[in-house]
Amino acid sequence: MNPPVVHLDSVGVTYQSRRLRDSGTIAAVSGVTLAIERGQTLGLVGESGSGKTTLGKLCLGMIRPTQGTVQLNGQPFPRHRRELKGRLAVVLQHPEWALNPRLRVGISVAEPLSIARSLPSGKVDATVEDMLSKVGLEPVLARRYPHELSGGQRQRLAIARALITHPQFVVFDEAVSALDVSIQSQVLNLIKDLQASEGFAALFISHDIAVTRYVAHTIGVMYQGELVEQAPASTFYLKPKHPYSRALRLTLAEEDRAAFTFKDTTGSESARGCLFSVRCPWAVDRCFADKPGLRDVEGSRSACHRAEEVGAA
Amino acid sequence: MTLLVRGPLSELLDFVRRDRLSGAGAILLATLVLLCLFGPWLPLGDPEEIGIGPRLSVPASGWLLGTDELGRSVLPRIVDGLRSTFLLAGTAVVLTGLFGTLIGLVAAYAGGFVDMTIMRLVDILFAFPPLLLGILIAAALGPGGTSAILAIALITLPLFVRVVRAVALSVAARSYVIAAEVSGAGFLRVILVHLLPNVLGAVIIQLTYALSIGMLVESELSFLGLGVQPPDASLGSLLRLGSVYLTIAPWLVFPAGLLLATAILSVNLLGDGLRDMIDPLRGRPLR
Numbered sequence A: 001m002n003p004p005v006v007h008l009d010s011v012g013v014t015y016q017s018r019r020l021r022d023s024g025t026i027a028a029v030s031g032v033t034l035a036i037e038r039g040q041t042l043g044l045v046g047e048s049g050s051g052k053t054t055l056g057k058l059c060l061g062m063i064r065p066t067q068g069t070v071q072l073n074g075q076p077f078p079r080h081r082r083e084l085k086g087r088l089a090v091v092l093q094h095p096e097w098a099l100n101p102r103l104r105v106g107i108s109v110a111e112p113l114s115i116a117r118s119l120p121s122g123k124v125d126a127t128v129e130d131m132l133s134k135v136g137l138e139p140v141l142a143r144r145y146p147h148e149l150s151g152g153q154r155q156r157l158a159i160a161r162a163l164i165t166h167p168q169f170v171v172f173d174e175a176v177s178a179l180d181v182s183i184q185s186q187v188l189n190l191i192k193d194l195q196a197s198e199g200f201a202a203l204f205i206s207h208d209i210a211v212t213r214y215v216a217h218t219i220g221v222m223y224q225g226e227l228v229e230q231a232p233a234s235t236f237y238l239k240p241k242h243p244y245s246r247a248l249r250l251t252l253a254e255e256d257r258a259a260f261t262f263k264d265t266t267g268s269e270s271a272r273g274c275l276f277s278v279r280c281p282w283a284v285d286r287c288f289a290d291k292p293g294l295r296d297v298e299g300s301r302s303a304c305h306r307a308e309e310v311g312a313a
Numbered sequence B: 001m002t003l004l005v006r007g008p009l010s011e012l013l014d015f016v017r018r019d020r021l022s023g024a025g026a027i028l029l030a031t032l033v034l035l036c037l038f039g040p041w042l043p044l045g046d047p048e049e050i051g052i053g054p055r056l057s058v059p060a061s062g063w064l065l066g067t068d069e070l071g072r073s074v075l076p077r078i079v080d081g082l083r084s085t086f087l088l089a090g091t092a093v094v095l096t097g098l099f100g101t102l103i104g105l106v107a108a109y110a111g112g113f114v115d116m117t118i119m120r121l122v123d124i125l126f127a128f129p130p131l132l133l134g135i136l137i138a139a140a141l142g143p144g145g146t147s148a149i150l151a152i153a154l155i156t157l158p159l160f161v162r163v164v165r166a167v168a169l170s171v172a173a174r175s176y177v178i179a180a181e182v183s184g185a186g187f188l189r190v191i192l193v194h195l196l197p198n199v200l201g202a203v204i205i206q207l208t209y210a211l212s213i214g215m216l217v218e219s220e221l222s223f224l225g226l227g228v229q230p231p232d233a234s235l236g237s238l239l240r241l242g243s244v245y246l247t248i249a250p251w252l253v254f255p256a257g258l259l260l261a262t263a264i265l266s267v268n269l270l271g272d273g274l275r276d277m278i279d280p281l282r283g284r285p286l287r
Helices: A052-059 A105-116 A121-134 A139-143 A151-163 A181-198 A209-215 A233-238 A243-253 A285-289 A307-312 B002-006 B008-018 B020-041 B074-110 B112-127 B130-141 B145-172 B175-182 B187-223 B235-243 B254-278
Strands: A006-016 A025-036 A041-045 A067-072 A088-091 A169-173 A201-205 A218-223 A226-232 A295-297 A300-302
Touching: A006 A052, A025 A041, A025 A052, A025 A067, A025 A201, A025 A226, A041 A052, A041 A209, A052 A169, A052 A201, A088 A151, A088 B175, A105 A121, A105 A139, A105 A151, A105 B175, A121 A139, A121 A151, A151 A181, A151 B175, A181 A201, A181 A209, A201 A209, A209 A233, A209 A243, A218 A233, A218 A243, A226 A233, A226 A243, A233 A243, A295 A307, A300 A307, B008 B020, B020 B074, B020 B254, B074 B112, B074 B145, B074 B187, B074 B235, B074 B254, B112 B145, B130 B145, B130 B187, B145 B187, B175 B187, B187 B235, B187 B254, B235 B254
Parallel strands: A041 A201, A041 A218, A088 A169, A169 A201
Antiparallel strands: A006 A025, A006 A067, A218 A226, A226 A300, A295 A300
């Protein structure tokens, strides 16, 4: 059996606090273990500051973990990124800065090819035109400048640039969050279709669990730097096994953000127990004393002492 | 990019129409530069010919702005002086632009220790009062055009580096730079392809400010006798020589001073206009 495209093994990133008197460390991500297989999408959800983007950067090798290991096809990252030869790519949030405003978009889309030098220069133009039609754009757009295009078109071009080297792994970090709803669904469908034809593994980061529902095969929920639940998408949206996931899902079902009634208590976490305990309506004494680890619960993995009860509710 | 589509001339006309004050500055500056370039061929007279008229004569038909203590015509001399001022300040500012942009980009993108070292050196340079730095350099290298150029370049450099670094930092956080890094783009590619073209707008604005500061500093140094040496003249040295006869021959000082003020004003107006054009909060963005 092939190793997963991306494999994180109990990965953590801690930053040393810069303040002189405060010698503490800040954990952006801690103890995350996950794997993404070829052709699969992991949807990563969680609130701002929960470590989603940091985890994305870890998977891309843009930052090194301070604990644990990150592997690409069972291998550690090469010393120089150029050796990756376009095996990794990213699509980010802001369509207005997706493309260099000084370059014709065709040049921007071709950039990963010119960096990897994987194609003779004579074939580049044809490849770019081919890629543009794959993302549903007229090939003549390659001669335009970014400010002549709409946000949706720019985001399609960012996807074209990401996929032009046929990467094995693509991170979509809030890739559709800045688009309006109708364009969002077009781009989501595009990503889904392209994954079906190209077979890349993907990490799809979003704060919006309605969006991940369309594209993800597996859902991971981040809370304060930790993965608190990981489950197949079908199971997750029916029966979340963690109180935090459950609250997230309620916002989806009731179309009512007010359903999310937890106070923001960041910083007042129980020192020894579950990070979520101070906000959790399910919390019992044990939750404040004993930190739950991820464990298998009816096909999901959940970091909650009462996962079975939460799932059944 | 509108410049490419519509041609620079129509863009310039558009600029003058939209922003009259800085358009006026641009036209004034262009006139002064042309005057300096073609001064030797204009019927102004020879700036260095002694005894063209009586000494310290009031303005008259042969010497439109009067004559100096050696009977030289003042008008060609101030045109000549303006050319020296432009030339020295301009050369220095080109040096500042080249090195300032390079250093600012490297500091911003390399970050960490390199950034810190560069910025602390820049801070040290910043701490010198401009004129003191000029005098130090003149003392070390001897007074003259070269040390004036070096002084102006070093005086305008710190602010330039800071501005370029600040803009480059914000550009470096944009998605297209991160996407390029993920694809494996190296240091040089990111700096040359992605950062440089996107800080050029700020660089051009900063160049105009550096030029006006440079012209002022050049005049100060020449006024103190540390800039160009006789028989060459710059506006600063003309002001110093003229100040001796201020009470009996004010035409030696006032036209030169007025010309210097006008030149610096025109550069500043142009700079303000360019800033308004590029600043997204105050007008349409220049892409």
